[in-house]
Amino acid sequence: MTIEKINTENLILYYGQKLALNNISIKIPEKKVTAFIGPSGCGKSTFLRSLNRMNDLIDSVRIEGKVMIDDINIYDKNIDVVNLRKKVGMVFQKSNPFAKSIYENIAYGPRINGISNSNQLDEIVETALKNAAIWEEVKDRLGDSALGLSGGQQQRLCIARTLAVNPEIVLMDEPASALDPLSTSKIEELIVQLKEHFTIVIVTHNMQQASRISDHTAFFYLGELIEFDKTRKIFTNPEKKQTEDYITGRFG
Amino acid sequence: MENYRIFDSELDKLRDRVFQMSVQVNRQLIDVVAAINSGDLELAKKVINNDEEINNLDTKIDKLCQKIFALQHPVASDLRYIMSSLKINNDLERIGDHAVNIAKKLESLLDYPQLVEELGIDNIGEKILALFADVLSLISSLDITFADKILDKADKIDMDCKKIIAKIFREKLHQPEVVEVSANILIIINLFERVASYSTNIAEAISFVVDGEIIKHKKRT
Numbered sequence: 001m002t003i004e005k006i007n008t009e010n011l012i013l014y015y016g017q018k019l020a021l022n023n024i025s026i027k028i029p030e031k032k033v034t035a036f037i038g039p040s041g042c043g044k045s046t047f048l049r050s051l052n053r054m055n056d057l058i059d060s061v062r063i064e065g066k067v068m069i070d071d072i073n074i075y076d077k078n079i080d081v082v083n084l085r086k087k088v089g090m091v092f093q094k095s096n097p098f099a100k101s102i103y104e105n106i107a108y109g110p111r112i113n114g115i116s117n118s119n120q121l122d123e124i125v126e127t128a129l130k131n132a133a134i135w136e137e138v139k140d141r142l143g144d145s146a147l148g149l150s151g152g153q154q155q156r157l158c159i160a161r162t163l164a165v166n167p168e169i170v171l172m173d174e175p176a177s178a179l180d181p182l183s184t185s186k187i188e189e190l191i192v193q194l195k196e197h198f199t200i201v202i203v204t205h206n207m208q209q210a211s212r213i214s215d216h217t218a219f220f221y222l223g224e225l226i227e228f229d230k231t232r233k234i235f236t237n238p239e240k241k242q243t244e245d246y247i248t249g250r251f252g
Numbered sequence: 253m254e255n256y257r258i259f260d261s262e263l264d265k266l267r268d269r270v271f272q273m274s275v276q277v278n279r280q281l282i283d284v285v286a287a288i289n290s291g292d293l294e295l296a297k298k299v300i301n302n303d304e305e306i307n308n309l310d311t312k313i314d315k316l317c318q319k320i321f322a323l324q325h326p327v328a329s330d331l332r333y334i335m336s337s338l339k340i341n342n343d344l345e346r347i348g349d350h351a352v353n354i355a356k357k358l359e360s361l362l363d364y365p366q367l368v369e370e371l372g373i374d375n376i377g378e379k380i381l382a383l384f385a386d387v388l389s390l391i392s393s394l395d396i397t398f399a400d401k402i403l404d405k406a407d408k409i410d411m412d413c414k415k416i417i418a419k420i421f422r423e424k425l426h427q428p429e430v431v432e433v434s435a436n437i438l439i440i441i442n443l444f445e446r447v448a449s450y451s452t453n454i455a456e457a458i459s460f461v462v463d464g465e466i467i468k469h470k471k472r473t
Binding site: 207208211235236237238243244247248249250 | 257259325326327328329330331332464
């Protein structure tokens with residue numbers, strides 16, 4: 001049986017006067033990969049960012065409706081946003097390692113969360129790097145600057161950094177769009193492995209990527225959720241004509 | 253609102269080729285039925301010789317589908333169309349083979365025109381042509397009403413074939429003078445029945461293109 005991890009109810013989001021998300025209700029299952037697809041400006045990244053309140057950082061944003069994670073509305077007044085973002089981690093399109101060593105990039109989060117025991121930190125760093133499938137490549141140079149890593153390695157480092165604080169949900173906004181095919185396939189393989197422990201939500205422009213790695217796919221268009229179903233269904237026989245037109249490239 | 257896609261020209265090419273294939277197979281069926289009705293061995297020979305052209309087209313369609321799968325990564329209705337084209341192509345090629353197999357049996361019938369008439373082989377041939385006319389219409393129009401007509405006609409042909417086969421077993425196989433020709437007629441009837449059966453496969457494949465449902469193993473009501 002699938003358990004819902006995230007459940008949005010009639011989520012509406014405005015940028016100033018502009019309606020960016022119109023009444024989005026979706027139930028995202030736990031420990032699965034859910035992909036958001038849609039043309040630029042359809043609201044998929046905005047929606048992703050509303051799942052850990054990254055949109056709070058934008059002044060003009062106004063949000064109505066609910067985002068329930070484990071039955072708690074993350075927009076309730078008493079929610080600690082820092083704790084929320086620990087539970088709901090995020091990986092961005094452009095890898096953004098700190099200008100620090102590989103080790104420090106990973107240890108940073110746990111350290112500000114109060115872990116100072118170096119054995120414990122070592123263990124966290126190793127586990128996170130292993131979970132992000134980059135341990136073998138960096139284990140002998142943990143003291144080197146993270147900026148010396150390749151693009152694909154930097155992105156996996158950022159995933160490791162996200163995993164180091166033990167999130168339950170990992171949001172990924174185009175995590176492989178700036179990478180070459182080999183690095184992309186490593187990230188994709190990693191995402192599929194990660195769903196054993198984490199709920200993954202990924203925004204991607206690359207429909208083949210969505211079809212390869214996700215269990216469920218949501219198609220957004222003009223701020224609306226047009227169709228949400230098993231990925232296999234979406235890519236073989238979608239219900240809505242708009243979905244069909246978009247995924248077959250007839251759109252626009 | 254519709255975009256032109258590079259893909260569309262490939263799809264058009266595939267559509268043309270599948271249609272071309274169905275037209276050629278239709279020609280083979282028309283000729284083999286005419287050859288049986290008239291005892292025209294030359295026409296039968298023509299059918300046998302034309303098979304190579306159909307085989308070439310079969311290979312071309314397979315290659316084109318392979319290319320589209322590899323390079324265009326079709327999804328949704330495109331995916332279903334290309335999957336079905338592969339199957340339809342295969343079915344058409346088999347129907348073409350059966351037309352040839354029937355043509356090869358013609359010579360053995362030549363001395364028994366009365367038996368051919370009595371058993372109604374010409375009648376089955378005409379029904380096969382009417383059935384295949386619907387197959388052509390279905391392939392060119394994707395109008396699913398033809399699929400239902402095909403399934404009905406194929407059922408009737410199947411029943412007719414069974415009746416003829418029963419009659420041969422009942423009345424002919426114990427007559428030494430017609431045993432051999434009767435056995436050949438049995439084979440021909442069986443081949444016609446296979447043509448009808450492949451036609452229903454095509455109807456099912458096109459239903460899958462149109463509505464995405466796999467109906468081939470569903471019981472019809």
